[in-house]
Amino acid sequence: MNQDHPSNPKVEIIGADQRSQTFVLRNEDHTLGNALRYVLIKNPDVKFCGYSIPHPSENIMNVRVETYGKPAAELFKKALLDLKDMAQFINTRFGLEVESYKAMNNETEA
Secondary structure: OOOOOOOOOOEEEEOOOOOEEEEEEEOOOHHHHHHHHHHHHHOOOEEEEEEEOOOOOOOEEEEEEEEOOOOHHHHHHHHHHHHHHHHHHHHHHHHHHHHHHHHHOOOOOO
């Protein structure tokens, strides 16, 4: 089955209570799961956050978010955007450090 098919969305939200929802992500693994859990749990509005990959043969990850009052989807989206900003900062900083190292060691690109 095509993973990008509209009937197979990248993210699915489970749970009627806006403060306690599970987000099902497709085609993701522990790399995103652990980083996302970390960013979410650092948010003081998040009461609980955890993730699981139900089975290695299933290409899904469940992220559970429970909040003190704000909608879980709002905090989930904020965590994704914060994580994106962090990754962009690290990528930029790493690039600058590589260029600095090359300049200090008289290295040029091949």
